Amino acid sequence: MAEERSGEDIVSEYLGQNPQLAQWVETFRGYCETNKQWVARREFILRNMEAFPTIEQGTPSNSLDRLLSLSMVWANHVFLGCRYPQAIMDKIKEMGEGIVVQDAPVRTTRDEIMAKGKRSANAGSDADSCVKRPKSNEVDGRSAGKTAARPVNQKSGPLPQAPAEHQPFFNRLYKAVAWKLVSAGGFGPNLDHFEILRSCVESCKQSLSCVIVPLKDIPDLPAGRTQKEGHVCELRCQTVYMGTGYGRDEAAARAMASKEALKVFQGRKVAVKICRRRYRGKDVEDLMLLDDQPRSQGFPPALSYPFQSEQLEDGSS
Incomplete structure (x- = not known):
C-alpha cells in the first residue's frame, strides 16, 4: 500500500x-x-x-x-x-478542518486548570491577580499606583530584571498588533486605535490600564504652555508605559494615547527598557515600551507610577 x-x-x-x-x-x-x-x-x-x-x-x-x-x-x-x-x-x-500541523503548540487555559484542580501555587497567584483586575479599562491615577504598591522596605522603582520578565509578553503583543493592522489595511489616521490596541492586549490575556487627568492638574508642563483645557491620558499594560495623548475630552485623549502607543509597534521590534522620566516633579525610573528607532530622552511626564510604596506616595503628595 x-x-x-x-x-x-x-x-x-x-x-x-x-x-x-x-x-x-x-x-x-x-x-x-x-x-x-x-x-x-x-x-x-x-x-x-x-x-x-x-x-x-x-x-x-x-x-x-x-x-x-x-x-x-x-x-x-x-x-x-x-x-x-x-x-x-x-x-x-x-x-481549517483537515490541515495537520506537526507539533502544534498545546495550551491549557486557566479555566481548564481550575476545573482539573491541578493549579500550582504560582498559577493560583496569577489566577487571583486576574480575578482582582478591574473589568473597566479606566482607573484613576492614584488607585493605579496602589494596586502594584511594594512593601515599604523595598526601594521605589522597577526591579532590574523587570524588562526581561515583561519582554516575552510584549513580543507576543507585537505579533498580535501586526496581524490586526494588516487585517485593518495598515496603520492610518482613520482607525479606531484604542479598540485595536485593547483587543490585541486582551487576546494576549491581559488588560490596559488607562489613567486620565485634566491638563490643568499636571505639574510638569513646559513653562511656555498656556493651554490648560482638555485632558491627558496615559496607557500602561503590566505596569509598562505605552503611550500618552492629549484631547479636548477624555475619549479624544484616550484615542490619541492609543495612536501614540501603536506607533511603537511600527518598527521591526519592541523592547521594554528602564528609562528616567518626571513624576510629580521628581526624576524616577520607569518601565517603558520602545521601538528600535533612535530617539531623544524627552519623554512626557508620568501620570501614574506603579512602582512606589504607599508611604512614599503619601510623602510626595
Missing part, C-alpha cells in the same frame, strides 16, 4: 505545477512568520480559495482580504493561542 502523503507534500506538488500561483501566494507571507507557520497558513489559503469565487489571481479584492484575514486569525489561534468570538472560532475551525 502506498504511503499516505501529507498535506504539505500535496500543496508543494500543486504549487510546483502552477509556478505563477506559487509566486503570487508567496506575496501573502508575513514578515515575522516562521516557515512552519507560513506553510500551514498557505495550505489554509489554498484549501479555501475556491470558497471565494470572486478571487482572481494577482487582483486585490474584498474577498481576498477576507480570506487572508481569516487565515491570520486561524494561524493566531493555532500558533499563539489567541481566542476570538465563538462565531469566528467556529468558522476558522471549519475552514
Whole structure:
C-alpha cells in the first residue's frame, strides 16, 4: 500500500505545477512568520480559495482580504493561542478542518486548570491577580499606583530584571498588533486605535490600564504652555508605559494615547527598557515600551507610577 502523503507534500506538488500561483501566494507571507507557520497558513489559503469565487489571481479584492484575514486569525489561534468570538472560532475551525500541523503548540487555559484542580501555587497567584483586575479599562491615577504598591522596605522603582520578565509578553503583543493592522489595511489616521490596541492586549490575556487627568492638574508642563483645557491620558499594560495623548475630552485623549502607543509597534521590534522620566516633579525610573528607532530622552511626564510604596506616595503628595 502506498504511503499516505501529507498535506504539505500535496500543496508543494500543486504549487510546483502552477509556478505563477506559487509566486503570487508567496506575496501573502508575513514578515515575522516562521516557515512552519507560513506553510500551514498557505495550505489554509489554498484549501479555501475556491470558497471565494470572486478571487482572481494577482487582483486585490474584498474577498481576498477576507480570506487572508481569516487565515491570520486561524494561524493566531493555532500558533499563539489567541481566542476570538465563538462565531469566528467556529468558522476558522471549519475552514481549517483537515490541515495537520506537526507539533502544534498545546495550551491549557486557566479555566481548564481550575476545573482539573491541578493549579500550582504560582498559577493560583496569577489566577487571583486576574480575578482582582478591574473589568473597566479606566482607573484613576492614584488607585493605579496602589494596586502594584511594594512593601515599604523595598526601594521605589522597577526591579532590574523587570524588562526581561515583561519582554516575552510584549513580543507576543507585537505579533498580535501586526496581524490586526494588516487585517485593518495598515496603520492610518482613520482607525479606531484604542479598540485595536485593547483587543490585541486582551487576546494576549491581559488588560490596559488607562489613567486620565485634566491638563490643568499636571505639574510638569513646559513653562511656555498656556493651554490648560482638555485632558491627558496615559496607557500602561503590566505596569509598562505605552503611550500618552492629549484631547479636548477624555475619549479624544484616550484615542490619541492609543495612536501614540501603536506607533511603537511600527518598527521591526519592541523592547521594554528602564528609562528616567518626571513624576510629580521628581526624576524616577520607569518601565517603558520602545521601538528600535533612535530617539531623544524627552519623554512626557508620568501620570501614574506603579512602582512606589504607599508611604512614599503619601510623602510626595
